[in-house]
Amino acid sequence: xxxxxxxxxxxxxxxxxxxxxxxxxxxxxxxxxxxxxxxxxxxxxxxxxxxxxxxxxxxxxxxxxxxxxxxxxxxxxxxxxxxxxxxxxxxxxxxxxxxxxxxxxxxxxxxxxxxxxxxxxxxxxxxxxxxxxxxxxxxxxxxxxxxxxxxxxxxxxxxxxxxxxxxxxxxxxxxxxxxxxxxxxxxxxxxxxxxxxxxxxxxxxxxxxxxxxxxxxxxxxxxxxxxxxxxxxxxxxxxxxxxxxxxxxxxxxxxxxxxxxxxxxxxxxxxxxxxxxxxxxxxxxxxxxxxxxxxxxxxxxxxxxxxxxxxxxxxxxxxxxxxxxxxxxxxxxxxxxxxxxxxxxxxxxxxxxxxxxxxxxxxxxxxxxxxxxxxxxxxxxxxxxxxxxxxxxxxxxxxxxxxxxxxxxxxxxxxxxxxx
Numbered sequence: 001x002x003x004x005x006x007x008x009x010x011x012x013x014x015x016x017x018x019x020x021x022x023x024x025x026x027x028x029x030x031x032x033x034x035x036x037x038x039x040x041x042x043x044x045x046x047x048x049x050x051x052x053x054x055x056x057x058x059x060x061x062x063x064x065x066x067x068x069x070x071x072x073x074x075x076x077x078x079x080x081x082x083x084x085x086x087x088x089x090x091x092x093x094x095x096x097x098x099x100x101x102x103x104x105x106x107x108x109x110x111x112x113x114x115x116x117x118x119x120x121x122x123x124x125x126x127x128x129x130x131x132x133x134x135x136x137x138x139x140x141x142x143x144x145x146x147x148x149x150x151x152x153x154x155x156x157x158x159x160x161x162x163x164x165x166x167x168x169x170x171x172x173x174x175x176x177x178x179x180x181x182x183x184x185x186x187x188x189x190x191x192x193x194x195x196x197x198x199x200x201x202x203x204x205x206x207x208x209x210x211x212x213x214x215x216x217x218x219x220x221x222x223x224x225x226x227x228x229x230x231x232x233x234x235x236x237x238x239x240x241x242x243x244x245x246x247x248x249x250x251x252x253x254x255x256x257x258x259x260x261x262x263x264x265x266x267x268x269x270x271x272x273x274x275x276x277x278x279x280x281x282x283x284x285x286x287x288x289x290x291x292x293x294x295x296x297x298x299x300x301x302x303x304x305x306x307x308x309x310x311x312x313x314x315x316x317x318x319x320x321x322x323x324x325x326x327x328x329x330x331x332x333x334x335x336x337x338x339x340x341x342x343x344x345x346x347x348x349x350x351x352x353x354x355x356x357x358x359x360x361x362x363x364x365x366x367x368x369x370x371x372x373x374x375x376x377x378x379x380x381x382x383x384x385x386x387x388x389x390x391x392x393x394x395x396x397x398x399x400x401x402x403x404x405x406x407x408x409x410x411x412x413x414x415x416x417x418x419x420x
Contacts (some may be wrong), residue, residue, distance in 0.1 A: 001397040002286035003407070006416035007364075011245040013280075014237065014409045016229040016251045019258060020402055021192050023048045023227050024091045028099065029059035029200040030071035033221040039069040041227035044404045047089035054084040054096055058105070068227070073219075080105040088113035088328065088372075088401060093140075094123060094160035098168035100144040101132050109140040113372055116330050119277060123161040126151045148174035148215050155184035157326070162211075163193040170202050170217035178210040181318055185296055185323065188259025195257055199225060228253050231260040232300055233403045234281070236378045238263045239304050240281030240413070242272035243311040244385050248282040254347065262298050266291065266305070270312060288312045290359070296320035299327075302378035306335045309357040310344045311386055319354045328401070329371035341366045342383050342391065365389030374401040381410060390418070 001144040028051070030037035042047075052062050052069075059074035076196040084100070084107050086092040093109055100107035116138040124134045131147035134140055149166055162178060169176040175230060184190070194204055201220030205212040229251035241247030254261060254276055264281065268274050271289050275282040287348030291309065295302050295318050302324055309316035324332040334350070336355070339346045343363030347356045368380045377399045399406050411417060 002392060002394055003396045004390050004392045004418040005381055005416055006390055006418065007387055008385060008412040008414055008416040010240050010385060010415060011246050012413045013035065013248040013250060014412055016234050016249055017403060017405060018227040019230040020045055020047055021189060021258060022196065023052050024095060025193055025196045026225055026227055027051055027055060027071065027164065028095055029196055029219055030221065031055045031074050033073045033200060034130060034219045035217040037071045037221045038224045039071060039227060040067050042068045046087055046401045047091060050085065050087040050089040051092045054086065054092055057082045057084055078103065083108050086111040086115060088115050090115060090118055091160055094158065095164045095167060096142065097123065098164040101127050101142050102168040103173040104145040107142045109138065111138060119326055122154050122157050123164065126153045137402040146172060148172040148176045150177045150179055152179045152181055154182055155180040157184055159186035159189040161263050162190055166193050166197060166204060166211065166213065169213040172215045174215040176213045176215065180210040186259065186299065186377060187297060188257060191257050203356060226257065228256065231256060231258040231263065235260050235263040235301055235304050236382055238267050238283050239308045240382050240385060242267050242270060242285060242288065242308065244285060246282060246284035248280055251279055254281060259298055260301055263301055264292060269311050290314040290316040292317045294319050299323050300375065303331060303335055303375045304382060306339060306357060307379050307383045310339060310362060310383065312357050312359040314359060316357050316359060317354055319352065321355055322353050329376065331373065331375065334371045334373065334376050335379065338368055338380060341368055342387060362387040363389060364391045367392040367394060370398055371394040372398045374403065375398050
């Protein structure tokens, strides 16, 4: 799907989709619970659909309802030899590998796109050190029974490794420790995991070096649970409102433990107008100031922050960006290429891991690669709002990985698209 987007003024109200981060974790915990769970909120994103499909293959029954899902846990029909297609979802793969290992099942994990190339060695190392025999290239096959003990893992590659362990280790027959070998990044995603685990009756103790997990725990259903609205999706419209006219977003919790909700603080730093009222967030344009933001714990916000900086006169700086290279695409190089293509000067200092962006007039008049990355597509679309000339985005259908309704919402807010 190739889209050509015109300069346009965005104004109006849209309802945010549910959070993928919450959705993955709630579906997994419900599938491991003692009794059925009713979930309010559902998603058509490719990543969530991949998790649902894999949980069904493991034996869970997940039925769509008008308002969400009904989940019957996998215990009555556990499939100990499952083919698990994770599509392009890193969360699905990294969450389920420790869980399948803890269940003693033989899972065969496959995927597509960039998923086979995304880092997994660190997670596989610690699983293999504790009773598993897992190969290091896709398709990954889990053989053996995970044993309780000490799970040593680096904390600066992916928080998803740790979240997967936190969900899997309570199932083991004795206590375990997760020992973080160096700095822990993206801790907000781990906090989401801990929050949802607590709602399902799982106790995790934070230690000086990581986490202590009691064995023989049972996932106890809360009976009903709601998936929060998605701040990762909302961040695009927060920036859109700040650089255009005014956008109001519904179905959001604020404050929220979602790390990407920090976009509100960042946008307030620029001088944009923000009004928060009973779950509705309104953002409107004002004279904007340059920003200097440490992105270590908000790495997924970087693509849209680049577009924000491109619309602010003067020099803005985004730091701690190297982990961008390990996402669905090399997002660091992708965003540098995007900024240069739309006429914005930028310079990356690799020694300091700092991207300097000189904001000003966005020329546009260019064609952007999507790199099969949903966040690059959304950033490209928002960049077109104030562009002097049209911007075309190639392979924009990869938006379905996270936010199926994105371009529908773009049009509702007044965005102008030539081709769809």
